[in-house]
Amino acid sequence: MSTDLPPGIQRRRFDGRERLATRGEPVYGEPQDEEGWRAWDAGRSKLGAMLELELNLGFAGDDGVLYLGAASGTTVSHVADFAGPTYAVEFAPRPTRDLLAVADARPNLFPLLKDARAPETYAHVVEAGLEYVVQDVATRGQATVALRNRRFLAPDGRLVAAIKARSEDVLEDPDDVFSDVLDDLREGYAITDTRRLDRFHDDHLAVVAEPRADDGRS
Numbered sequence: 001m002s003t004d005l006p007p008g009i010q011r012r013r014f015d016g017r018e019r020l021a022t023r024g025e026p027v028y029g030e031p032q033d034e035e036g037w038r039a040w041d042a043g044r045s046k047l048g049a050m051l052e053l054e055l056n057l058g059f060a061g062d063d064g065v066l067y068l069g070a071a072s073g074t075t076v077s078h079v080a081d082f083a084g085p086t087y088a089v090e091f092a093p094r095p096t097r098d099l100l101a102v103a104d105a106r107p108n109l110f111p112l113l114k115d116a117r118a119p120e121t122y123a124h125v126v127e128a129g130l131e132y133v134v135q136d137v138a139t140r141g142q143a144t145v146a147l148r149n150r151r152f153l154a155p156d157g158r159l160v161a162a163i164k165a166r167s168e169d170v171l172e173d174p175d176d177v178f179s180d181v182l183d184d185l186r187e188g189y190a191i192t193d194t195r196r197l198d199r200f201h202d203d204h205l206a207v208v209a210e211p212r213a214d215d216g217r218s
């Protein structure tokens with residue numbers, strides 16, 4: 001098993017089993033060890049699944065992150081445990097209420113009740129030049145969301161997206177959906193890695209990409 005995990009993420013033993021963990025206040029009933037590390041459930045987190053599958057995401061430990069589709073904070077709470085300033089965008093009011101409670105214990109986590117398709121509505125709050133945009137929005141037009149939020153990335157920043165096939169088209173073959181989404185993403189990104197997440201999340205594709213240096217920002 002590789003131990004090549006980013007700073008702030010470790011493999012720890014919980015109930016006799018090695019699991020990914022970050023250090024922080026528990027959020028969703030996950031077990032915590034005596035040193036304050038809490039298990040990160042890859043079955044409930046696409047980013048957790050990417051780390052379990054050993055994708056090289058390159059987190060440095062103090063990165064600025066824009067997280068799109070934060071829901072009630074399951075995954076973004078782990079991100080805020082190991083990253084620097086973490087902006088969490090979610091457009092549904094109910095999960096955002098839970099997200100606010102998650103942010104109470106994390107001074108570097110900034111919840112934003114906003115629509116990720118309209119980045120101009122939060123551009124005055126979110127700093128530019130971030131190291132990461134992490135995206136997990138279950139909505140049609142996932143490539144468009146990623147392209148519109150590219151403006152927040154540093155030139156050497158990265159997009160880490162979990163693409164859900166069924167959010168684009170419930171009937172189409174997921175491989176065809178992914179191929180179309182990747183084609184759209186190439187308008188503004190160079191794709192550096194992809195991986196199916198089916199072991200943990202059916203019909204999801206992980207995409208790692210870098211913003212292209214052209215002037216195609218929207």
Ligand SMILES: C[S@@+](CC[C@H](N)C(=O)[O-])C[C@H]1O[C@@H](n2cnc3c(N)ncnc32)[C@H](O)[C@@H]1O
Binds near residue numbers: 072073074089
């Ligand atoms: C699969 S859930 C996210 C789960 C979360 N990333 C986690 O792992 O803890 C997808 C979320 O995206 C949100 N969402 C969908 N479209 C959105 C949009 N246009 N702007 C902001 N949030 C959106 C949904 O409300 C939902 O909470």
